[in-house]
Amino acid sequence: MTYLAHTAHLQLASLASGTIGWILSLILTGIVQWREWDVANTTVITSGVAWVGIWRVCFFSDILVSSESRVMYCQRIGVLDSFVPPEIFAAQGLTIVAVIFVGMGKMTTIFALRKVYFGTEVEQWSQVYALFLIGGILYLISSVCILVPVVWNLHSVMTNQSIAFPQEFYMPSAPQTQQVGTALPLGIISCFLLLITGIFLVRYRLPSTSHAKVHPESRDHDEHDAGVSGTLSRETFSSMSSVLFSSVDQTSNSHLGIDNEAYEFDDKL
The missing domain is CATH 1.20.5 (Single alpha-helices involved in coiled-coils or other helix-helix interfaces)
Structure with missing residues (x-):
């Protein structure tokens, strides 16, 4: 049994950074605060602010629910809805792909680290390298899948792009102004962590045979x-x-x- 733990310090650290990036990508996929719209008509949208996500559109209203309390009113955005702009449609698919690929990369990295820290034969060193390489590629693809919708939606916010919502959404077709929601900074951080994780995993190198550490013989022997x-x-x-x-x-x-x-x-x- 050869001991390879001294060769995988960066890869062990990348497991932690990749886990944080994965959690942020999950939050990014579920929250509604992708784009923040300021609207002029406060008759229905009482707060004057609406949030446009990739799966829902929400705002506070006193009229649609009750006049005693303000309750958030939400409408679901489907993948097959005709009014969905291309940047939101792309975000719906790419974020799910990113979450799945990060999960696969995480499992691959865990298998590789297990072989590294529990010892492996010299003949199986190529398997360790292959596992780290596959995990790194999956993380790199996931970072791209997060980066594309984040940058695309950021461009739509900066250029104040409109969305032709149906009537039952009670949303105007264009806002007065738009601001960046919480999801976009989270997406940038998640993309950075996944990118760093992928680079660390891809850069793993096996030691030469002369520098390999061998486990001591067992006490029973x-x-x-x-x-x-x-x-x-x-x-x-x-x-x-x-x-x-x-x-x-x-x-x-x-x-x-x-x-x-x-x-x-x-x-x-």
Whole structure:
């Protein structure tokens, strides 16, 4: 098992930046504050301000709901509605693609980091590189998918573009003025974070084999070797002891001499 954690510090940091960018892209897709319209007729739009998002149009009204409290009135914008301008239509599709691609890139990055931090064989290094590369490309595509609708809608705000809303929306076709909503700055931040994440992942490089760090051998293996050595030592010691004692016995017997049969015969007499 080779240890590659020292090669993926930027990639680990990119996982955090990519997660923040993903959260911001989810918020960007759902909120209504893409474009802020200032309208002159406050009879229906009581506050004089309406918000145009990519999925809804909302404003506060005292008339459409009740006169005691101001309640936000919203109408849904569908993908197939004929009045939808191209910048909103593009935002509806591209933001969803970005959210899906970021999710796929995040999972790919997690798989690559798991191989890096839990160890991998030298033969599988190409898989780690491929996972980081695929994740980086997905993040880069997602950043472009966020950038295009954000810049397009920003241009529409700056040029005060109109939208021909249906009558049931109670919206004028053109506002007096337009301002940038909260969604556009969030989109710029999200795009930047996703772009940085993609660059970090694509720039991952594998180390040379000579600089690879190898995991130390397991403790169980060491204990097994120690047990075998201990067993061999005890056996060797036993054999040496038996040889030593046998030689001592032989030496002692040689000093005792041999019995004289004639002497034993005289004792009997």
